[in-house]
Amino acid sequence: MTTDNASPQEPHDGEHLKPLLPILDQHSTRRTLLKTAGAALGLAAFGEALSPLMVIPENVSVDEFLQQHYKELTDEDKKKVFARLEAETKERFGANVTITDAKPIPGVRFAYAINVSKCNGNGKCMEACNKENNHHRGVDQSYIRVLEMTKGSMDMEHGSTTYDHTVPQDDKFYLPVQCQQCDNPPCVSACPIEATWKEDDGIVVVDYNWCIGCRYCEAACPYHARRFNWELPEIPAEEVNPNQGYLSNRIRPQGAMEKCHFCLHRTREGRAPACQEACPTGARVFGDLNDPDSAINYVLKNKRVFVLKEELGTKPSFFYFFD
Amino acid sequence: MSGWRGVITSVILLAMLAGVTATMQIRASSDAEDGGSGAEALPDGSSVIHEKPSAVSSNTLVQPETFPVTVRKPSGPPRVATNLKDIHGEAVTVACSTCHSTRSPNLQNKTPHSLDEFHSGMKFTHGTVSCLSCHNAADYDSLQLADGHRVEFTDVMTLCGQCHGPQMKDYEHGVHGGLNGYWDLSRGPQQKNNCVDCHNPHTPQFPKMQPTFKPKDRFLEQSRSEH
Numbered sequence: 001m002t003t004d005n006a007s008p009q010e011p012h013d014g015e016h017l018k019p020l021l022p023i024l025d026q027h028s029t030r031r032t033l034l035k036t037a038g039a040a041l042g043l044a045a046f047g048e049a050l051s052p053l054m055v056i057p058e059n060v061s062v063d064e065f066l067q068q069h070y071k072e073l074t075d076e077d078k079k080k081v082f083a084r085l086e087a088e089t090k091e092r093f094g095a096n097v098t099i100t101d102a103k104p105i106p107g108v109r110f111a112y113a114i115n116v117s118k119c120n121g122n123g124k125c126m127e128a129c130n131k132e133n134n135h136h137r138g139v140d141q142s143y144i145r146v147l148e149m150t151k152g153s154m155d156m157e158h159g160s161t162t163y164d165h166t167v168p169q170d171d172k173f174y175l176p177v178q179c180q181q182c183d184n185p186p187c188v189s190a191c192p193i194e195a196t197w198k199e200d201d202g203i204v205v206v207d208y209n210w211c212i213g214c215r216y217c218e219a220a221c222p223y224h225a226r227r228f229n230w231e232l233p234e235i236p237a238e239e240v241n242p243n244q245g246y247l248s249n250r251i252r253p254q255g256a257m258e259k260c261h262f263c264l265h266r267t268r269e270g271r272a273p274a275c276q277e278a279c280p281t282g283a284r285v286f287g288d289l290n291d292p293d294s295a296i297n298y299v300l301k302n303k304r305v306f307v308l309k310e311e312l313g314t315k316p317s318f319f320y321f322f323d
Numbered sequence: 324m325s326g327w328r329g330v331i332t333s334v335i336l337l338a339m340l341a342g343v344t345a346t347m348q349i350r351a352s353s354d355a356e357d358g359g360s361g362a363e364a365l366p367d368g369s370s371v372i373h374e375k376p377s378a379v380s381s382n383t384l385v386q387p388e389t390f391p392v393t394v395r396k397p398s399g400p401p402r403v404a405t406n407l408k409d410i411h412g413e414a415v416t417v418a419c420s421t422c423h424s425t426r427s428p429n430l431q432n433k434t435p436h437s438l439d440e441f442h443s444g445m446k447f448t449h450g451t452v453s454c455l456s457c458h459n460a461a462d463y464d465s466l467q468l469a470d471g472h473r474v475e476f477t478d479v480m481t482l483c484g485q486c487h488g489p490q491m492k493d494y495e496h497g498v499h500g501g502l503n504g505y506w507d508l509s510r511g512p513q514q515k516n517n518c519v520d521c522h523n524p525h526t527p528q529f530p531k532m533q534p535t536f537k538p539k540d541r542f543l544e545q546s547r548s549e550h
Contacts, residue, residue, distance in 0.1 A: 105507075115498070120532060127536035139539040161540055166531045270510025272502060281529060282501035282521070295497030295506075303498075323489075 059232075059254065069194070070207040070247065081209075082246060089251055092232070095240035099250050102268035104201035109289040110262050110317065111202070112273075113299045114176055117323040118283035121146050121167040121174030128278030129178075132263060133249040134241050136233035143227070143260035144178040144275060156223075156308055178275075179204060179225040179260035180308065180316035187259075190220035196257070202289075202317045203262050205247040213255035222309050226259045262286075289317070390505065390512040396477045397519060400464040419463035428460040448526045457482060457524070483518045 063084055067073075073081060082099040089097050126142040135141035147159025151171055159175055168174060185204050188196050195210040196217055218226040232254040244250040245265030252258050263273035267286070276284040287296035296319075299305065303321035402416035409415050422441070432438060433453035435445040459467035459474075466474045466482050474481050484491035493499035500521065505511035521529060 118529075120529065121534065122532040123534040123536045126538055130536070130538070140536065142536075142538045145538070145540065162537070164534065164537070166533050168531070267506065270505045270507035272504065272506050272513075276501070277503050279501055280521070280532075282499055282516070284501070285498050287497075287506050298493075298496040299498055323493075 064209060067209055069210050071197075078246070085246075085250060089240070089244075093235060093240055093251065094237035095235075095242060097240060097242040097244050097250070099244045099246055100265060101246050102248075102265050104199050104203070105268055105270075106200075107290055109202050110181070110267060111287065111289045111296045111319065112181075112262065112317065113285040113296055113303075113305070113319040113321055115281075115283040115285070115303075115323060116173055116175060116320050118281045119146075119174045119176060119279075120281055121148055121163070121172075122280060124278045124280055125176060125275035125284070128274040129260075131239070132241055132266075132274035134233065134235055134244070134251045136229070136231070137236070137239070138231075138234045141227060141233075143225070143258075144176050145224070147175045147177060148172050149175050154306075175320070176275075177223055177225065177308065178318070179221075179262075180223050180314065180318035181260075181262065183315035183317065184313060186220040186222065186312075186314060187217035187226060190216040192216065196259075201264075201268070203264050204259070205261055205264070206257055206259060207247070208250070208252045208256040208258065211256045213257065215257065217257055222312050222314065226257050229254050229256050229258060389508040390510070392508065392513045392515060394480070394515045395517050395520060397479060397517065398477075400476045423463035428455065430455065430460075446526050448528065449524065479519055479524070480517050483524075487518075 061084075067081060068077065078101055082101070085099050086097055089095055123146050126144045126146060129135070129142040129144050130137075130140060133143065135143075145161050147156055147161060148163040148167075148169070149156070149159045149172060151173055156175060156177060159177075163169075163172075181198075181202050181204055183198075183202070185198055188198060188204060192214065193210065193212060195212070196204060196206045198204045213228065215226075215228055218228060229252050233251055235251065240251070241249060243265060245261075248261045248263065248265045263271075263275075267273055273284075273286055276286050285295050285299050287294035289296060291297065299319065299321055303323070305319050305321045307316045307319055400419060402418060403421075405415045405417055407415040435442050435447050435454075438445075455467075456469075457466050459465045461467075462473065464476075466476060466479065468474050468482060469485050480491075490499050494515075500516045500518075502513055502515050504513040506513075518524075523530075
């Protein structure tokens with residue numbers, strides 16, 4: 001198509017105007033014609049390939065578009081980015097929030113364990129997660145799914161999340177599943193742009209602004225632990241949790257992946273994760289694997305412990321145990 | 324926005340330069356370079372302020388003292404409702420000893436079933452222990468241990484722990500009863516429940532619950548309904 005435009009121009013430019021390219025000054029031979037046509041075609045193809053860059057989506061500011069990967073941000077950059085995100089939250093949600101950047105505590109390695117003898121499937125953990133992590137209220141999103149499982153089965157693929165009766169049922173047990181913070185995380189390998197990675201304390205995090213929303217990680221995760229933001233979350237201003245972390249519970253943009261981050265904005269300050277505090281049965285145990293006296297190590301040493309889908313070699317930092 | 328377009332134009336032109344130099348020269352190359360350098364100098368810094376978290380962590384390193392673990396305690400001996408109201412309209416409650424100090428204990432009564440005057444409708448599903456396994460016949464405003472020693476209602480965990488050793492051991496290691504506050508005691512305090520916060524001593528099995536919160540999960544709901 002562009003070649004058609006280029007070749008007829010040739011004689012006119014050559015006669016009267018100073019041509020843009022010296023090649024247009026030359027005699028019109030078969031060789032120069034082919035050269036010109038080839039060059040124009042190549043140029044057009046290159047321009048076409050880059051054309052998506054010319055269009056910035058309406059809901060993305062230029063600053064956001066040009067923002068670097070989290071790991072490449074200097075402290076100075078972070079200050080600006082966080083201030084911008086805080087202003088955007090104020091504008092879009094009407095809430096005054098503080099976005100922080102809690103770093104891993106040196107020497108700490110987080111792990112979680114759930115007592116399936118105690119969990120009764122009441123779902124308070126999902127509710128607490130929804131509130132703590134500024135999830136979309138419209139779909140009551142949560143990083144946790146509590147599966148109702150038939151006793152004797154260990155296949156989480158056959159668990160039900162839609163049960164709606166008093167719990168626990170006698171022939172069922174309950175298996176809360178959230179990000180297992182794998183030591184060999186398939187989601188991290190699947191991400192084509194390194195928008196998700198494993199931090200030193202074992203938490204797998206997502207840079208929501210770097211994520212392009214391809215959902216490869218969602219497909220790669222054998223625990224169905226990743227969620228996609230189909231739309232911008234709807235949260236009433238008074239329900240927005242103002243204590244936000246850049247890599248954790250800040251309100252996610254539309255089109256970004258998200259997942260459980262062990263409430264890192266809380267746990268990296270020493271506090272318990274929201275789901276653990278909310279659990280009325282005391283089934284949840286959280287702590288530091290590197291501390292030999294921690295509750296989590298007591299579980300690993302003294303209880304019958306298993307991990308989900310061990311055969312996949314994902315090496316979860318998330319354990320389940322029986323009394 | 325115009326600066327951004329400048330970047331794109333310069334990228335295209337530079338690529339042309341690299342890819343097609345064999346056949347052509349570009350007169351406007353100096354313009355392209357100018358546009359490129361201008362766009363690269365993007366964010367400039369103002370002043371550096373130390374972050375709060377680092378200040379907090381260095382503070383805790385200086386004083387490695389640990390914060391306390393607080394176990395909630397029952398407020399005291401239970402009060403019994405009388406169905407009467409006082410002059411202010413408040414319900415009148417009485418201490419256990421109000422009645423029990425005037426009558427002598429009948430050791431034949433092992434369960435509420437054999438009671439015909441008081442406590443008769445009470446549900447009791449706590450194994451085969453009898454009332455006086457825990458209640459103190461010498462002073463009904465307190466409890467008693469298996470060896471007959473008096474123990475206050477506020478120290479009920481000592482009583483429970485006599486039989487429920489494994490649970491007590493788990494509790495002491497932070498694996499039973501849940502917690503609130505800080506997992507890291509070098510950074511903040513922790514609060515824990517006591518036995519009777521979650522377990523009714525007469526019907527100790529954890530009660531059934533009705534789930535109230537259901538995420539509307541897009542892809543799982545459909546595949547689940549097929550099963």
